[in-house]
Amino acid sequence: MMKLIEKTKLPYFLGESDRAAMQQHFARLSSDDLRLRFGRTPDRIWLRQYVDGIDLESDAVLGVRSGDQLLGLTHLALYRGAVELGLSVLPQARHQGIASAMFERAVLYARNRGVVELFMHCLSENQPMRTIARRAGMRLVVEGSETDAFIELPPATVFSIGAEQIACQQVLIDLALRQVDLANVD
Numbered sequence: 001m002m003k004l005i006e007k008t009k010l011p012y013f014l015g016e017s018d019r020a021a022m023q024q025h026f027a028r029l030s031s032d033d034l035r036l037r038f039g040r041t042p043d044r045i046w047l048r049q050y051v052d053g054i055d056l057e058s059d060a061v062l063g064v065r066s067g068d069q070l071l072g073l074t075h076l077a078l079y080r081g082a083v084e085l086g087l088s089v090l091p092q093a094r095h096q097g098i099a100s101a102m103f104e105r106a107v108l109y110a111r112n113r114g115v116v117e118l119f120m121h122c123l124s125e126n127q128p129m130r131t132i133a134r135r136a137g138m139r140l141v142v143e144g145s146e147t148d149a150f151i152e153l154p155p156a157t158v159f160s161i162g163a164e165q166i167a168c169q170q171v172l173i174d175l176a177l178r179q180v181d182l183a184n185v186d
Helices: 002-006 016-027 031-038 044-053 098-111 127-135 158-185
Strands: 060-066 069-079 082-089 117-123 139-143 146-152
Touching (some): 016 044, 016 060, 031 082, 031 117, 069 098, 098 117, 098 127, 098 158, 127 139, 127 146
Parallel strands (some): 082 117
Antiparallel strands (some): 069 082, 117 146
């Protein structure tokens, strides 16, 4: 059962109790990965302030887990009817669809809350983020070393709300299976 559970790419919503795991996620990224994620090479103090400063009342944070480790992390920061998306995936978990799964879940979440535009900002050399943006049909604006990507989100429908409910149920089932698996280990 553990092999099945470890291979799930289900984005979980993270909360206050997950801040340490968020810190650990960023600590596992190389300085170049951090530069690509944030547009600069942040030090540990800046990263701690960033994670501690995430407003979990208005923003949303998604993560894909393997055990206690966050393989992927997505931050949706809300700005007056728009949302900025930033994401990162640990090197050993790349090319497995984790970034795409988090992006799709983030779009669904934002859409169902009346957000009309989703945007991403990245360094122009960040090809994985630009690929995600292109695949999603986002409009890319390249200005030298920086790229912005924008997409208008359609309004929520009964189908998008239903899809989000199904995603939430999948997470609950995954959590239950993880608990059963942990109980069987003891």
